[in-house]
Amino acid sequence: MGFVGRADLPKACIIGAGCAGFTTAKRLKDHEISYDCFEMSDDIGGNWYFRNPNGRSACYASLHIDTSKWRLAFEDFPVPDHWPDFPHHTLMLQYFSDYVAHFGLRDTITFNTAVTRAHRDADGLWSVTLSTGETRRYDVLFVCNGHHWDPCWPDPYPGAFTGRMIHAHDYRTPFDPIDMRDKNVIVVGAGNSAVDIASELSQRAIARNLWTSWRRGVWVLPKTIAGRPSDKVPAPAWMPLSWQRKLAKSMIVRTVGRMETYGLPTPDHDPLEAHATVSSEFLARVQCGDVKPKPAIKAFDGAKVIFTDDTEVEADVIVFATGYKISFPFFDQPEFQPDAHNRIPLWKRMMKPGVNNLFYMGLAQPLPTLVNFPEQQSKLCAAFLTGRYALPDAAAMAATIAADERLHAGHYYDSPRHTIQLDFNTYCRDLAKEVAVGEKRASAAGAGAPIRPRAAPAAA
């Protein structure tokens, strides 16, 4: 198990074998960097493995990816031509499995083995404890545990609700874990899971009544424009982000219209100033009256749910599609955790300045996709670990974090859901420039690989 590469390069531990973990593994293998990859589940795929026995997948039976197959494809492994533009989750898992088989990664992954603790020792090496009880030491740690699995619930409301409440994370079908037929259901939230689940449950053969409860207005963007996936026609890369946003706004207002036309609250921000909510069904479900908009919940009184406009409904079930917390349960050192506001400032969304052997992969909300984003990030990691690329100094890294946050997320409204937003194309363009500059730094310094292999294969 694991992959054995060059003896003069450091040995890495990869936590997780979702798309962040297995594309990182491929990059390390390509560069002959030794690694162990631990996956707590019995298979790869993470979120895209329906009914994943790890209990962490939020995949529901009807889930189709919102990103088109053109944008999510890994760079050296195209999605089959005959697949639909927006593949079902079963196809996503198939695509991932085919990738892992094609590049010979499966045998390098240790399944059914969780990392329970990862600790950076005084000598800078990582002590990694496994669910088997074993502790191993590594020169480098890649964190690929995903950030859509630890449900975020709203603060408790006054009063008590006598119906049932679930988080969208646990929603599988209209009948599992709760039979929603003939029930009065409220779906709280305005993100992608919320609009998907509300659209599904609002079918007349399912819920008796379906209300959607929003704290604030959002723009619901179409999955397609003139029949083509909207993410397949990005603005040209040279165009400044502020122009791209203006262009997108005028297109959205012209094609979709204003949200209040549908009886939804007016957003207090422009399109693309919030994480995109994308649906081709939801607005139609609202327009035909099967999804009934409500503002935020104010209080409970038995089966009664009271909203902030003082209207009330009797409900049987509330589905909270209220997002996820960023969580690293295996870290016992607070400096590697996000703060109380879900913030974790990182250089290039990957590294803490001053810690050169820890990489957070895929810890971002890139527009339009997260699937092949860590594959791009891993280019810099491999260049660094093999000595082809040298990092800037810690002060320069800290300055870049602040500038990048302004560039990528400065226009989003302030919210715990917007702490890791970024524009995929801009990020990749800047990353390629950074690698080129760092290659010059490395060849000027001429020092070779920056992290010596020091970790013993296994420790007691």
Ligand SMILES: Cc1cc2nc3c(=O)[nH]c(=O)nc-3n(C[C@H](O)[C@H](O)[C@H](O)COP(=O)(O)OP(=O)(O)OC[C@H]3O[C@@H](n4cnc5c(N)ncnc54)[C@H](O)[C@@H]3O)c2cc1C
């Ligand atoms: C409902 C839903 C819809 C989505 N739709 C889209 C979309 O349309 N487009 C898009 O780009 N993204 C979408 N996403 C985002 C999704 O998170 C990514 O597509 C992708 O799954 C991220 O991959 P990952 O490898 O970072 O994390 P995950 O897929 O979560 O994989 C993490 C892996 O790490 C393993 N792991 C975790 N902790 C440990 C540990 N301690 N030890 C060992 N193994 C561990 C897990 O078992 C898992 O296999 C969606 C997410 C949700 C919840």
